[in-house]
Amino acid sequence: MLVISACHKHDVDDDHNNTKGSVTLKMDHQFLTQSFRADSVTIYTLPNGESLKFTQFKYYISNIQLKAKNGTWWAQPESYHIVDAGKTAPVIVISDAPTGEYTDIKFNFGVDSTRNVSGAQEGALSPSNDMFWSWNSGYIFIKSEGSCEQIADDNKTFIHHVGGFRPENSAVREMTFNFGQDLRARPDGAPSVHMHIQVDKMYQNTVHPINVKDMVRLHMPGENALKLADNIANMFVLDHIHN
Amino acid sequence: MKFRSLLVWAFVPTLFFSCNQVENSTGDHPIFEDTPSGFLEKQYEFPYPDQHYHWYELGRKLFYDPVLSLDSTISCASCHKIDLAFSDDSDLSKGIQGKLGRRNSPPLFNLSYSPSYMRDGGIIHLETMPIAPISDSLEMGITMAQVNLKLNSHAYYRSRFSELTGKDTITDRDLLLALAAFQSKLNSFNSxxxxxxxxxxxxxxxxxxxxxxxxxxxxxxxxxxxxxxxxxxxxxxxxxxxxxxxxxxxxxxxxxxxxxxxxxxxxxxxxxxxxxxxxxxxxxxxxxxxxxxxxxxxxxxxxxxxxxxxxxxxxxxxxxxxxxxxxxxxxxxxxxxxxxxxx
The missing domain is CATH 1.10.760.10 (Cytochrome c-like domain)
Known part of the structure; x- marks a missing residue:
């Protein structure tokens, strides 16, 4: 009995002096002027003429921070989230933001190197989410999969898995956005941050334009993953907030 | 092999005793073994030393249990046999449905002293190592999500893990910790x-x-x-x-x-x-x-x-x-x- 009782964790971090509020990040995916969902059916056409269907489009957003009016940053603890653009209206809920007024938000695309090398993880980082390279350890930061009519191969499918945590091939990208007005986190309100994610910019009208038909398979960190990571950082735009 | 059988029988009473009377388990259990002098620094330490015995015994049971494969036919021990220093005598081992793996099964020992795993060193942490053979279609052929479902519908594992974690359900991490608790103690420095x-x-x-x-x-x-x-x-x-x-x-x-x-x-x-x-x-x-x-x-x-x-x-x-x-x-x-x- 002694051993078993020692196993239970005790929550010791309840701080009753500070109240908390919830902030919702609404992740609105778009493809040029179309609303986007990886639904395996809808055809999306890139400016280069390539027509794509997506069976999967999901990625990690991590280490979310909010900048308070006094200039200090609050970092969400255990801040790892999978955004699945195969689902309708995906959101990230920051349920534990201290009450206060904030001017900026900062987050990473991908998973920091520490969690890539720290053994078995839980929650969004659980290997059962199928976002982990088992034979070459590391998280898959994004899975973009589907078919492209212009691919020469008969099955027309593309698979782009981007990741890489080692310094020389780090695909982690940090992004900071100013709200333009104060965001008020509080127990009796539900402010939201509306992000536009312009999926087309992963491939075209972006830092490193890429023809999908020329990069059919990507399964590992390296040069191509770095290019796509630069493009991905270009996808995110803060549109507006609600208080 | 009279010596061998004597040796085995000498351990048996201790084994049964240890299973029932955990707090009193004696110092000959592998979890109590110290690193011999001259050995390198450990690359892996089990994160819950006070509970190591329980995690070890769960991990040991899972290591020998085909429940970790898609059709419940292949266990870790199918390709890592104790009498062969946890290696296999086939050139390529058979996974589920008789599928042949890509490489020869390596022996398993002194794993907590190794900075990387697999013959190409692609895996960098002992806890995440089993994900590869479990989820490889040629080996155990099951996704981590499917393994979770199987374990959570298994009354014995569910109650044993629950005793350790205080949680109702078993997570991937629980499974991987148990396997690491066992495999990290497969020590070999007594030749x-x-x-x-x-x-x-x-x-x-x-x-x-x-x-x-x-x-x-x-x-x-x-x-x-x-x-x-x-x-x-x-x-x-x-x-x-x-x-x-x-x-x-x-x-x-x-x-x-x-x-x-x-x-x-x-x-x-x-x-x-x-x-x-x-x-x-x-x-x-x-x-x-x-x-x-x-x-x-x-x-x-x-x-x-x-x-x-x-x-x-x-x-x-x-x-x-x-x-x-x-x-x-x-x-x-x-x-x-x-x-x-x-x-």
């Missing part, structure tokens, strides 16, 4: 060679002693003491159709390079090489003898001046027999748990 080194035993014959001298000069720059590997990646001149380390680094110079395997328990882990294509140590040593006359591109520089006489080969083989550790292969704490299975 005849170790006893000779510490003065508890002497060489059985002059050939063994001379073989150690040959080893020190011609083998130990890669198979360095005390683990008999320096964990580097090297091309030993033996071509296999496998990119090796380059699969991890994508560097052309790493093609055909593989992690230097430990020579501990080498007499038990045949067949040899990444593809298991060399059936015995004679074939391996013949390969190394053959390097003397060849110009091989990218051959590891440490092998460039390799030459072995037939006499030296004989002595090396004698020496290598001293690296077999029966405290690994006959340790009842490492064997399939035989206490009654509770549903």
């Amino acid at each position: 005849a060679f170790d006893s000779i080194q510490t003065g508890k035993q002497t060489w059985r014959n002059e050939s063994q002693r001379l073989g150690f001298e040959v080893f020190k000069i011609k083998c130990s720059s890669c198979h360095s003491l005390p683990l008999f590997t320096d964990h580097t990646f090297a091309f030993n001149g033996y071509f296999v159709s496998d990119q090796g380390r380059a699969l991890v680094t994508q560097k052309p110079e790493d093609i055909n390079r593989f992690k230097v395997p430990s020579l501990r328990n080498i007499s038990l882990s045949a067949p040899y090489m990444t593809d298991g294509s060399l059936g015995d140590l004679d074939a391996v040593l013949t390969h190394y003898q053959s390097l003397a006359n060849k110009e091989i591109v990218n051959l590891d520089p440490r092998l460039k001046s390799m030459s072995l006489s037939n006499e030296e080969v004989f002595q090396l083989k004698e020496f290598l027999t001293t690296l077999t550790d029966y405290r690994l292969t006959r340790n009842p704490y490492y064997s399939k748990p035989d206490y009654p299975f509770k549903k």
Whole structure:
């Protein structure tokens, strides 16, 4: 009995002096002027003429921070989230933001190197989410999969898995956005941050334009993953907030 | 094998006692073993030392349980057999539905001293290591999400894990921690060679002693003491159709390079090489003898001046027999748990 009782964790971090509020990040995916969902059916056409269907489009957003009016940053603890653009209206809920007024938000695309090398993880980082390279350890930061009519191969499918945590091939990208007005986190309100994610910019009208038909398979960190990571950082735009 | 059966029976009462009376378990359980002096720093420590015994016993049960494969036919132990130092005697092991794996099953021991796992070193943490064989379609063929479902519908595991974690459900991490708790304690540093080194035993014959001298000069720059590997990646001149380390680094110079395997328990882990294509140590040593006359591109520089006489080969083989550790292969704490299975 002694051993078993020692196993239970005790929550010791309840701080009753500070109240908390919830902030919702609404992740609105778009493809040029179309609303986007990886639904395996809808055809999306890139400016280069390539027509794509997506069976999967999901990625990690991590280490979310909010900048308070006094200039200090609050970092969400255990801040790892999978955004699945195969689902309708995906959101990230920051349920534990201290009450206060904030001017900026900062987050990473991908998973920091520490969690890539720290053994078995839980929650969004659980290997059962199928976002982990088992034979070459590391998280898959994004899975973009589907078919492209212009691919020469008969099955027309593309698979782009981007990741890489080692310094020389780090695909982690940090992004900071100013709200333009104060965001008020509080127990009796539900402010939201509306992000536009312009999926087309992963491939075209972006830092490193890429023809999908020329990069059919990507399964590992390296040069191509770095290019796509630069493009991905270009996808995110803060549109507006609600208080 | 009278000695062997005596040894096993001597442990049995302790084993049963330990299972029921955990708090009183005695110091001969592997979790209580200290790192012998001269061994390298540990790369892995189980994160909950106070609970290690319980996680170990759960991990040990899971290691031998085919529940971790898609059709419940293959366990970790199917390809990592205790009497072969947790290796397999097939060149390529069979996974579910008789599918053949891509590489020869490596032996498992001293894993907590290794900075990387798998022959190409692609896996960098002991806890995440089992994800590869579990989810590989040629091995256990099941997704981590499916394993979760199976374990959570298994009353025995659910209650045992719940006792440890205080949670209602088993997570991937729980499974991986249990396997790491067990595998991190598969220690092998009790061979005849170790006893000779510490003065508890002497060489059985002059050939063994001379073989150690040959080893020190011609083998130990890669198979360095005390683990008999320096964990580097090297091309030993033996071509296999496998990119090796380059699969991890994508560097052309790493093609055909593989992690230097430990020579501990080498007499038990045949067949040899990444593809298991060399059936015995004679074939391996013949390969190394053959390097003397060849110009091989990218051959590891440490092998460039390799030459072995037939006499030296004989002595090396004698020496290598001293690296077999029966405290690994006959340790009842490492064997399939035989206490009654509770549903």
